Amino acid sequence: MPEFITELLTNHPWLIVAIKVLGVFAVVMPMVAYSVVAERRISAFIQDRVGPNRVGIPFTNIKLLGLGQPLADGLKSFLKEDFTPGHVKRIYYWMAPAVSMTPSFIVFAVIPFGSMLGMQKMVIADLNVGILFTFGIVSLGVYGIVLAGYSANSKYPFLGGIRSSAQMISYEIAMGMSVVPVFMLAADPAWRDGLTSDWKAYLEGTGLLNLSSVVAYQSDSLFSWLIFKQPIAFWIFLISIFAETNRLPFDLPESETELVSGYNTEYSSMRFALFFMGEYAAMIAGSALMVVLFCGGWTLPFGEYFNTPAQGLVQGIIHILVFIGKIAVFLGLMIWVRWMLPRFRYDQLMNIGWKRFLPVSLANIILTAIVLWAAA
């Protein structure tokens, strides 16, 4: 690296953060775009259709299996009329799409999406309270939807907004409870002594609730992944993520069949596209959380090269790719489930949230505590 760049970066550490933010954004946005394409293609295949397979490289006849579709989608939403109905509460109406989209992007700030690249840890903000931060931010997402429902000043969005607030609150509790056992295991200071010196250097100065530390806990072998150690917690967390991101079978705020389009009924053009992007960004953020908390983050249990912090550039990039690959698996699952299960009735949704998941996750906490106590 040229001298002056190194100097610039050491003198202005914020530049590094800015570069990381841009990098994450540059990866997440295409992922959002292509998960929409994946959604449409997979749904089409499940329903014996073909899906969008036409748009390829613009102005040529090259179709690339429809991979140019995001371009067309984006252009279309830009060219649509941005219509504000007369009866809306304007300020909230304008705010809502942004409020629903930003939290899903902020979540990426604390997620360790790779090990090292150069001398930098591949996480934007290495917070010691990473998971608390995520829960705090994720729960902000509901405000966008509630605001949209409230500001639209008409019945369907309003119903969507109400449903969303109730749904999000109930599932957030189950979700929060379900990860407690994860940290009960990962926050045991003892296991850190067994780590290699690379890992020790990597985790220098991080707290036990740090997400990188959870990754380190799972780096050992396949069966140290918390998905195997805490299957119940994983199951509840997975389903809560579905509910948090408004995906079927929990898409009650939107439920096209009964509420037209739910909370975003009154939106058009780019504003609608923002909600859409927010939903998919939230899916990606949720998948990233699942990967970090339960599936070993960027590590793979295939030996040193994959499960210790990277020394070189290539290794660092491979770790990032592993992480993205794992996210893609979860995205595929979420998309698949959407075209597989019918929507829950509202009372069933509440029933599952409060009467099943909450007690089960509490029981899981107690069970884990007993096991830990017995082992100690």
Place this chain on the structure above:
Amino acid sequence: MKVKRAKLSWLERLYIPSILNGFKVTMRHFFSWKRSEVYADKQSNFAAKTTMQYPEEKWPVPTGYRGAPYLVKDVDNSTKCVSCQLCEFVCPPKAIRITPPGRDGDVDREGAEKMPEAFDINMLRCIYCGFCQEVCPEEAIFLLKDYVITGENREELIYDKEKLLSLGGLDQRAYNHHVQEGVDEGIKKWEKKTQDAKNQAEFH
């Protein structure tokens, strides 16, 4: 009325069996490349599912289909239309405009008394009702197979006599397109009408 709800077993209430079943069903559809029976004759293209890849693949147009109305010629390659203007009169959306030749108008062959000086059909107005074909005493206008009618401006879609004649082609072809049951070879309009009238008279 009280709807009887089936009592679910403990396993069923866990939703897990039905979720697994759902996976099975969706997997089966995802990986089935067989095309539906509708396109059975094009089974060779296994890459596609039930969706018809429209501009490349097209529906076989059935006989009797009412596509765009065109003028036809007879075997001597002469215009059959005699400019009686019945079709212009009957056309509900007024898509047809005929300029009659007047008293001493030209005809392009011997023996013909009259033929239209200009004959325009506005394809943007036509509703493919088939009344023109029904009313024409000379069997000179037919609704044929074309259903893709596109153009870049409105003028382009007003078809004039030359265009209509060249698109229409021979009358035999048009008859074959309109083969009807009970009538042997294509349309023999008046025969059929007479028969219908007789049948009706008997019926009363």
